[in-house]
Amino acid sequence: MTTSSTKDFSDRLLDLRPSSSFGDKVDEPDPIKTFSDDEEDDNDDSQSMNDNDDDDDEEDDSSKVPFWKQHLVAIVIALIASIAGHLYNQSRTPASSFYNTFLPPLENSLEPHDHLDGFRRTANISFCLKETMPPMATGRLKLMDFYISKEHFPTLQYMYLADQEGTMDTYQNALNNNHGGEWIDDLNIEDSQYQCLLDQYHNKPQNIKLKGHTYYFTDPTMEDIYPELAAASSIGSLNGGGVAKTKVLAVSSRERKRKLQQPPLTFTGFAAKFVNLSSKTVLLFWDGKGGHDSSKRLVAEIAPFESVGTATTPGQSFHVTPLYDAATALQRWVVTADTALIFYEPMTPNEMKRHLLEEENDPKTYAMYQRQVLNQAFARDYTVASKRTWLANFPRQFPMHYMHPAQYIGQEHVIGDWTLKVASVTPRVFIIDNFLTPQECHEIIRLGVDKGLKPSTLHASATARETNDTATRSSSNTWLARDTSYLTEDIYQRAAKLTNIDEDLFQKFHETSAQHHSIAESLQIVRYRKGEEYTPHHDFVSPSINNRFQGTRFATLLIYLNTVEEGGETRFPRAVNNYNAAGLEISPNAGTALLFYNMLEDGNVDDLSQHGSNKILGNANKWVANLWIWDPVIG
Ligand SMILES: O=C(O)CCC(=O)C(=O)O
């Protein structure tokens, strides 16, 4: 079979090195894990082909045979592979122009396109009557009310004003030039929702809050996820046994009820978010397992009025310290899933106003503080309605990219030759077999090895610095830009087709470009060796509250490059199903892809999208490629 030969091939060519030096390095899983764990850059680290990690060369006992004879087969294979690789991998460098006569040069235009035209951060909130809210295409979104104190009117007002602006500069100016947070009457804002807000502001007594509406995502029930079982129960009771029973109807009602239950999950983790509502940078520490000073670990540095996300488990404690005095805890919290959004808020709103406006004369920072307080107010109402933690920044436009529906487990969507099979409704996970051929898997691994792998890193938010925590993520990785080869180019095209998103948006991401017109990062190639793992984490990132687009990793396309027999399953430990207390586990199968969404339709990120890679148990390495797709745009 093709898959087993794939494995043999990669075992032989890529997994020859003993992995013992890494095998026992991994600690027990860590109860904290930052939201975003990956470098976003595709910088060209010029590491050599053989990644420098302690390959123990095996003793050669046939030393009397001439070198060339010993290695003849390997040399011939390497030569053929290298020529074939070059033929396949048409680079645009002049040196390979010979091959370019066979294929047209790679196109990588960075033409600005218009998917952000008309983007409005305030698009999905309304201050008019509920009845005027447009009906939603999906039944999973329900209307909710939220209430904003009248003091926050200027903050909203400047958000509407900024949304009217065309460029990033005029947008930021409108946000920042807010006259010290005071309302001014003569702003020319055309938005009809804003007009309703203005009416409320004028017509409501001072102590009555402004009332807004938006939609929140409602969790699917077990009946939604298993409609056949649910139907069996209702048809059974309607027919009362008078009709000939089908196989499904033969299930007793107690049995049906049991089958519609989720086993108690073995994993209790969740995403927590820490917001610094103080005007000084703080350090966020996790207190660690030992509970003494030496066990504490730095999670991230949090700038004033910014935030950081981390995955954790109930009962873990965290504290913040001043930036230059890490020994002094300013405040400490023990987190639970119900208190997963934490504000470090040392001053009252009046004190902060006095401090920033009178003492510091800094209306720009005061405006940022107010946006965070507005977010805090919305977060409370969102949680009351949805029973979920608001981990995004209010207001956040709903995802603009297409999302494949996942109505029940086993549902299928056919796109060309692919079938997307729903493996989980919540979180939304699809399995796609034969996304790559075995040869293509080999080629991607080869490109990754050529580029040079280095130990994977982690970072906590768009603004936090990187860390390298081997207890959390012990793999090695590298990045391949879209225009690396015709194959990578093709993978981006396939990804666009599979996700039903305009292919032009998947253009090569240029870090240096101010244009922000890509939604796709470089392809990340990851190798796990025996004993290595990636503890449960979230792929989404926590953007700055100031960011216009609130971009985050909307979807993950994870492609298995080889088949792994022992361990190495991708695990969604909180996936809802009726059969596995460990959630959803998928064994790597060469060429198969997983598509999952890290966001919900209501603009929040999906806490249940938490996932990781189980430890590799056998001697065969695990290789994956992942492609992160952002909404609405990177950065
Ligand atoms: O290797 C896997 O199965 C998961 C990888 C992953 O979650 C990631 O790279 O973010």
Ligand SMILES: [Fe+2]
């Ligand atoms: Fe991940």
